[in-house]
Amino acid sequence: MSDHKTMTLTLIVWRQKKANDPGKFETYTAKNITEHHSFLEMLDCVNEDLIHTGKDPIVFDHDCREGICGMCSQVINGAPHGGQDRTTVCQLHMRKFKDGDTIYIEPWRARAFPIIRDLIVDRSALDKIIQAGGYTSCHTGGVADGNAILIPKPVADEAMDAAECVGCGACVAGCPNGSAMLFTGAKVSQLAILPQGKGEAATRVKNMTNTMTECGFGNCSNHYECMAACPKGINVKFIARMNREFIKALIV
């Protein structure tokens, strides 16, 4: 809105043309930004200026812009998604910054997430983990009535707490080991908590954790940075749950 004061910000942004290019930081100025701009809208404005002057705009992943698709992925001033509690980049608003601020913007950095261009990384490793077992092997059709298995509210709620993961990968970006334990633990737990998923719990946890390692993700050493970075507030207790499921699977 025009009646609001505007901000001028200095952006220091990671630019990298291709996966195997070295990449470097470049400096830009964002002008006429209001407190109501979302972070991505602020970048849109910078990009419009760049295009007008014939330069390549900053490339970044984004889609729904309402915090649910998990596509946006930027490390802002060292924190994945900018460090606001349970907030994706697209929901981060410029009222969290002040006039004259300098903002560092980088891509997710992890061995398992190679950079594609600028702020875009390849997160297909997360899909591979799900493909290894993040499902119940039910067929389309031929299933029982939804009320045939009773799942009391506290159980359903706990499964839902785990299921909220948007698969953005901030947990990996936040972890000093580049570990995907929170991501994997959330899916393993959701399906281990629910009766529908119990039958395959042992093979699931083994296959998913194996794939996690194969894809180049590190291990968990209890820093809890993942939980701090998670835009959905997924709790690290699900990593503990996955570890228990894993031990049970070895015994079985």
Place this chain on the structure above:
Amino acid sequence: MILDGKCPTGPIEQTWDKHRFDLKLVNPANKRKYNVIVVGTGLAGGAAAASLGELGYNVQAFCYQDSPRRAHSIAAQGGINAAKNYPNDGDSIYRLFYDTIKGGDFRAREADVWRLAQVSNNIIDQCVAQGVPFGRDYAGYLDNRSFGGAQVSRTFFARGQTGQQLLLGAYSALSRQIKLGSVKMYDRREMLDLVVVDGVARGITVRNLVTGEMESYAADAVCLATGGYVNVFYLSTNAMGCSVTANWKAHKKGAFFANPCYTQIHPTCIPQAGDYQSKLTLMSESLRNDGRVWVPKKKEDCSKHPAEIAEDDRDYYLERKYPSYGNLAPRDIASRAAKEQCDDGRGVGPGGRGVYLDFEDSIKRLGEDTIRERYGNLFEMYEKITDENGYKRPMRMYPAPHYSMGGLWVDYNLMSNIPGLFVLGEANFSVHGANRLGASALMQGLADGYFVIPYTIGGYLATVKPGQVKTDHAEFKKSTEDVTAEQNKYLSINGKKTVFEFMREVGGLMWENCGMARTKESLETNLKKIPALREEFWKNVKVTGSGSELNQQLENAGRTADFLEFSELMCRDALHRNESCGGHFRSEFQDAGEAQRDDVNFCYVGAWEYKGDNKTPELHKEPLKFDNVHLAVRSYK
């Protein structure tokens, strides 16, 4: 041409069962000989790819995002309908069918809607089996909430993230098939052309969004599950990448576009804050279960803090105008009523573009914790965007483009007029008529993907010999050349305006002149201005970079070019339909603010045939027959 939807006849209750029996089957051993392309991996596409892969077909699935899990179905908040009648409140398949036909303002096919209602119950069971954590009560039974346009509670939900959970269910089923090798997944690919050989759909041309390379894929059938087109308004609740491109390219290759003027404007979205804004955010319709909608009675109160406005000075206009449905009036009606109040100068917030959605009474009755439990994530989202606390101060809401009921024309088998081209979910026109009821989009996407296409595609494939056309066919080469030439054109213009500037302009024209209310005059204005804007685009757009790299401007240039063509068709359709129905409100045709349908002249599906660049498209009609739900004035009073 009079179009035939090939709907089964006889008692409506038996139509789908009879049709399923009549459909030809493909022998299990032969299924693997058939290739099927599925474009889009939302609820419809994801469910279809998973189910077809499981049946044994060779499936190739495509999405423009980095993962199939990110399709915009994920953003649906409130819920999914089914006729389970678990609450024992009088629901039935027939009632869901009836409500959907009436909710759609009698502009949908009865047989399609019946089928949707019938399979709705299977969807809930399927999702539960996949591990979708639906809301449950303490005893463990599935819980329900109410949505607009129904007087029963039939909406199943997973907190405020139902779309996300259902999509992750479909994505998990799809992931399982990818692992098993029955589905090959291609992400970061955008479909830029449909390849048609001798009148039959044979494949697609896609751009690899990472390398910029054009790729050809051939198949025995192509399924488009490519979503809706309301980003034609620029600002909408859709994701940034949602476009009409796949559908428009298919349209230009001969697929009829049906009822493009039927667009849904959702009543409860966060009002726009500034010109730089890139999208609008929806607040689930479920909020209207517990929130009351009002505006000040007096214009001079609009600038006051809402707490300072006395109860008697508030106009709970939905409760006043529609006492039996109250705040749960259907979307088209609730949106128009909001616009009416704001046009009357009683809107609140910046520019007077807002109405209050107030939880004070519910918080008093149920406590803030209960409200937080039900809608906590929505209140949080509202606060992040507006910096206001919805528990303490009523939320401000304004209608925003949300969904397209129109789409590519399909017959009862979901096949378009091009043999071999199937269209699923929001991308087709089939079940919502002129207005979609809340919690029905998820139902349709999954119905089409899990329980319709697996049967109907077999009926088609059983009649064709597999693998007749390969990607070395001349039509694939030509398609690639055409698409490449178009890309090069965008890059060569080097004008002065960015793609966003053009998109904002066409979106503005559409919202102003073809939005919540349309008139002959406003539509004719657009039919002059849009071609002029399109001409300017092709002379003055500026796209930097090259085609052989990841280039988001180039992607958006293509989407914008297609919207610049499609928007004209949408206006043309709205202009020809001299009536008001559902989401299509022509100001000339109203009865004291209520839509005035003309069943004598317009009880048909209007399907447009592309006739060439800058040529007038031809209208084909499919008459609609109502044997079960009798045509009546739609009343929610």
